[in-house]
């Protein structure tokens with residue numbers, strides 16, 4: 256019942272947003288980040304709103320939060336679907352063993368740190384032996400459905416693993432082992448490609464660990480909130496808890512959330528629109544866009560894709576502008592935390608989409624936090640943090656006149 260009321264309130268605000276979209280002024284960023292993609296059917300729009308309610312819901316101890324967790328709602332880290340703040344970072348860890356293999360320290364409750372816990376149950380700490388520790392700043396969640404709907408072939412067409420064209424850039428497609436439930440779930444694409452060895456193209460997470468948004472949603476519920484689903488049906492636990500505490504857990508039978516809610520949440524992630532551009536046609540922004548292409552930022556931040564045929568009409572065969580090639584790149588020592596997951600090396604990161612970038616500051620109260628750990632607080636510093644394959648392109652940027660650098664940054668702010 257409460258959900259229904261919430262849905263109808265959301266529905267009204269969505270309607271009024273659509274109504275004011277024809278205005279020529281910059282739309283309110285708070286509204287923009289949570290709006291559904293256009294031309295969803297009525298049923299799909301309802302599903303989006305139900306998923307929105309799951310996303311914004313604060314789960315309680317009685318619902319099954321914990322026994323260890325980081326937050327009680329998706330919203331606290333991805334406020335309005337926007338980029339996060341170092342306050343809500345996620346920490347993951349592991350240890351390099353003597354054979355040079357990375358151990359995710361599953362026996363020490365790795366790889367993700369849940370530093371909060373329910374009453375009477377110990378919270379986790381990063382084990383002293385961990386020597387690969389990464390801090391991850393929450394990314395914006397807009398436009399993800401389109402990224403799930405990109406054709407694998409199109410993504411692969413930008414790979415240049417051995418850098419045959421000699422430009423120093425060698426994007427690489429990540430192939431990861433999906434959990435069985437990710438495979439069982441309906442994909443957006445008609446025929447997602449599963450390789451003979453069981454791997455699939457990784458698309459989500461900063462190291463491209465997840466193959467689809469269903470997997471990402473199930474993992475987030477489990478690892479960030481301690482909420483179990485039929486997909487991830489084990490509560491996270493702290494190895495330091497007593498056997499009795501481990502046995503008792505949160506005391507709430509699994510799964511703690513219905514499949515229907517997980518599907519709604521997944522659909523919500525798939526159907527959040529990328530924010531509309533602001534000032535896209537101002538002379539400074541157009542100049543900046545040309546410079547962005549000229550100096551080679553576009554070699555990784557690929558401007559456009561046309562999505563493949565998708566089971567969701569609103570995502571099917573659409574021209575979109577994510578500014579990402581969805582590939583992994585060697586970003587150099589400065590961005591190497593010694594942590595690895597999926598197919599990515601410690602120094603490799605997926606090119607993050609840049610749509611919505613210009614809204615990061617406002618959504619975080621005036622300061623944006625850029626790069627995987629939020630280390631850069633200005634777009635200029637974000638560019639300076641690029642290394643590895645991007646070093647020469649950064650050099651091109653640094654060789655620009657100051658006004659041209661400013662134009663480029665104006666362009667980034669318009670995304």
Ligand SMILES: [Ca+2]
Nearest residue numbers: 319320321481
């Ligand atoms: Ca739980």
Ligand SMILES: [Ca+2]
Nearest residue numbers: 364367368369
């Ligand atoms: Ca843990």
Ligand SMILES: [Ca+2]
Nearest residue numbers: 415418422424
């Ligand atoms: Ca190349």
Ligand SMILES: [Ca+2]
Nearest residue numbers: 505507508509
């Ligand atoms: Ca439980």
